[in-house]
Amino acid sequence: MVKVGTKMFIYWVKTPSGLTSRQLQDRLDLLDFEERVTYANYKVDFKKIEFWVGRCLAKMALGHLLNVQPSDISFTKNEYGKLFLENQSEPPYFNISHTNEMVVCAVSADSEMGIDVEKTLVAPFEVMDHVYVSEEIDWVNAQRDMNAKLHAFYMVWTRKEAVMKAVGKGFSLPPLSFTIPFDEEQVRDHELHYYTFEPMTGYMISIATRLLSEQSQTYEVREVQVAELLY
Template structure:
C-alpha cells in the first residue's frame, strides 16, 4: 500500500467522491502500517462512541484492539468522502436484519466491512444490499474438510473434481462468495451454507493494474430456499503483487438488487468497481 505523509491530509481530505447507481467502491487499509503512530491512533480514539470504545477495549490481545480501532476509524473516515459529515458524527444502528445501517446520511449509502490478517476492506454502494468478505488464503485450516461439511453438493463435486493443486484456491473462491452472500442478507449463519450454490466460470476475467476480477458468477438455490438468482451479482477479486506482495488475500463481493417489480433484475446492469487505498484521516488514493 502506498504510504501517506501528514501533509497529505490537508489536500486529500477535500477530495470528495461521487457514487453512481451502478458503482461499487471497494476500500482497503492495512492496520499494520499504523503501528507505532501513537499520535494518529490517539486521534482515532476520539472518533469512536463510548459503546464502540467499550467494545474495542474488550478484545484480549493488543493486536485485536489495534485492528478494531482501525476498523471503526476506517469506516467513519471513508464515509465522510461521500457526505459533509465529520467522521466522529456518523451514527449507526442495527437494521431489520441486525446489519449495521447509517442513521444520519443524506444519501442512501449501504456498506459492509470485512477484515482478516493485515487487511480491512469495506464495500460501499447506493441503495442495494451489499456484502463483502476477505480471507487470508495462507491460513493453515483443513479447508477441504470445511468444504465437505459446509458446501453444497454441487460445489463440493466441482471442488474435488479439480486437480489437487487447484483445490485450495477454489475453496477460498467459494468460501468468500458464500460469506459475502450471507453478509449482504445480514443474517449470518442463520442461512445454511448448503442452501445455495455458486457457479464460477473461469473463462471471463477482467485484469486491472493491481487486481484481477472474476465476474461471470451465478447463483442457484436449494428447492426450499426462497430467493431469486436474477437479483444477485457477485465478483471475485484477486489482488496482484502491486498491492498484495505475497498473494495473501481473496476478496468476494455480492450485491442484491432492491428495485421493485420487473426492474428487480440486475443481470444486464453494467456495474463498475472502483478501488481505494486509505489510511484513516490521512487520505485515500484510487487504484
C-alpha cells in the same frame, strides 16, 4: 431496455504487522462511546486494531460518499449484527469485513451488498462437507494443483459469506441452503452480482450485490493506509 449503472466503492487496508493499539490511543475519539466500550473489551491487541480500523475505514468511506465528516457518522445494527447508518436502514449501504491484518469496506449509494475477505495461504478443506453443496465441493476438488484448489476453495467461501451478509442474516442463513456461481471473476445469478479479486498475494475479497434486473455494476477499488485513518 437501457441498463442503469450502479457503482460500488471498495476500500482495503493492510495493517502493518508492527502496529499496536498504543499507537491508536490518541485517536480513540474517532469512535463513539459504545464503540470505545467494545474496543476496550477486546483482550488481544490485533482485535482492537481490526475493530478500530474497520469502524474508521467505514466512516471515512461514508464521509466521502455523503460529503460529511467521518466523526458525524454513527452506526446501529440489526438483530443479526449487520451495521447500518444510525436511524437509516436504506441507502447509502456499506459492509465491513476483516481477516489477518486486512480490513475491507464496500460502500454504495444505491445497492445493498455483503463483502468478505480471507487470507488464502492455507485452507480447512475438511469443513467443505458442512458448508459447501456437492457441486461446489466437486469443483474445488477438480482443480489441477494446490494453488488452484486454494483459489477455488476461497472463491466459494468468500462468496458464500458475502451472500449471507448481503441478505443481512450472517451465519443464521445456513451455508448449505444455497449455492453460488463460481469460476468467473464477475458473474451474476437471478438475484446477485458477484465480484471476486485478490488485492495482494495471499488475500481474496468477494462482494455480493443485490441488483435490480436492469442494473449493471461497476467497481472502484482503492487501497488505504492506516496513516490516512489517523488524520
